[in-house]
Amino acid sequence: MKKFLLSLLVGVIIGGIICYVFMDYESANYVVQYFDEKDKVVKEWDFMYITQAGFIILAITLLFYFSWGIIEKRMDKDHKM
Template sequence: MKKFLLSLLGGVIIGGIICYVFLEYETSNYIIQNYNGLDEKEIKEWDFSYITQAGFIILITTLLIYFSWVVLKKRADKN
């Protein structure tokens, strides 16, 4: 359980850095103007494609850390 939690923490940190550096976040907000053109209202939406891609990157990074940790542990026990 300790390996999994530490792998998850490492995956979130490393995956978050990868997402911040390589993925370009584009805001989904848009402005609606009233008919007279004086009143403006900003509509804020979540960017689900960015969230999905970031989630996959974090999941893959977590799994890579976990499985590499398991392999290194097995090799250390073998020696």
């Protein structure tokens, strides 16, 4: 459980940094203009950005998790010799 949670934490931190630096977030807001009233700003979520960021975070989490497993196996193998 510890390995999974730490892998997820590393994935969120590193993936979040990668998404923030390299992905261009585009606001999905738009303005509705009325004739008699003030303009209304409609805010929406950018689901393409959220989906792509989620896949990047998931990929980094899995990469870190399986790398950690391989390193543990090699360390155990080296200690047995």
